Amino acid sequence: MSRPLLRIRGLRKQYGSRPVLRSIDLDVAEHQVVCLIGGSGSGKSTLLRCVDLLEVVDDGTVHLGDSELTDPRLDPDVARRRIGIVFQAYNLFPHLSVLDNITLAPRQVHGVPRKQAEARALELLDRLGLADKAREHPDRLSGGQQQRAAIARALATEPELLLFDEITSALDPELVGEVLDVVADLKQRGLTILMATHEMDFARHVADRVCFLEDGVIVEQGTAEQVLTAPREAATRRFLARALDRS
Template sequence: MAGVRKAFGANVVLSGVDLTVDRGECVVLIGASGSGKSTLLRCANLLETVDDGVITFEGEDITDPRVNGDEVRSRMGLVFQSYNLFPHLSVLGNVTLALRKVHGVSSAEADQRGLAMLDRVGLAEKSKARPDDLSGGQQQRVAIARALVANPRLMLLDEVTSALDPELVGEVLDLLSDLKSEGVTMVLNTHEMGFARDVADTVCFLHDGVVHETGTPAQVIGDPQQERTRAFLSRIRA
């Protein structure tokens, strides 16, 4: 991602953002609400069209208007804070829907892969349940399983714990830690500084749509050099 700019009318949300994500890396975006973190993820997934700059994914300029956005998104997994599960489908039905409808996988193979993925996130026994029968943490793990089941090259996670009760946050963060240890490439935004410190390879601090500081967790969280970064971390810790 190089020089990415995105505005909604007169409101400039991203202003010349540069970001590099290596294969197998976990990049955590931090910053106050409205700093541009969610918009950055939506631009990376082509849910928003950038006004300027280039986003390269697997060697391809995906901001080229000739690019098939659906094909690009099929190689990424995107998880929202609000789960976005279909209430009329079972847990397994939610996990396998894109496999069957988008990727053309047979129902039998989709179910097999879906059950294996639910087992991976600790919810195999809930495969026949409806989303409303699950806790928030379980619903978010189903949403992550749905994004993972198609073996995406990149996972984008948008504040996936912010809608959860505090006692449920840990189970989702534990799952993300496991994914990191398995080499899943991830970009996520979060206010969970402990997770960012312990799991991230790179931490990127955004303020008013600009990257003010980037580096290892020890650098950005442990010894921030920019005054805006220090002020943000002080508010979070308070």
């Protein structure tokens, strides 16, 4: 069996005296979509931020391929070049056009010539249904369009791993589907994705594996079918019952 693309072992993180992640072990194989589910404060977002080195890990290791991202000798900026992350807030620069937002990192971080970076960006925008928005500024786009532009920006550096942090939670309900359709298309294209989501139906149909977190612990993980339709743990059953009541 091949080694997972992402390997997390014994990951711990706390803020002051408050533990947020408690000895997390998680594997994500290449071309897999793994969904993290759980209530607010369960540790999903912190886990993603630790993988992208936006948070300092207190203990444990994170490996991407053959590299240990948590090795203190590793330049975190070099590590982040292999990962694309999209947050629930779009985080697009308001003073830049959509095209300039997408080409900024390839040009300034990766040294890609402007013409080449713009060609790649326009290809991504076309794929995501935003070809006519390239010269617009973000405030001229709907929430769903801004989130698709943020996904295009993450894809522009051709990352090995994509991290999505509740990317539909700030959207109006009618815009959620268009963003989730993009993620489903990325899965079909073979990208490797670790995402926190509260969209249970989406996770059921798209995720290869689902992990339920509570109080900084992975309480249960398995196939989407097993975790979401026949959970073994009482805590998972309670969470899913509440999630279904809200939907």
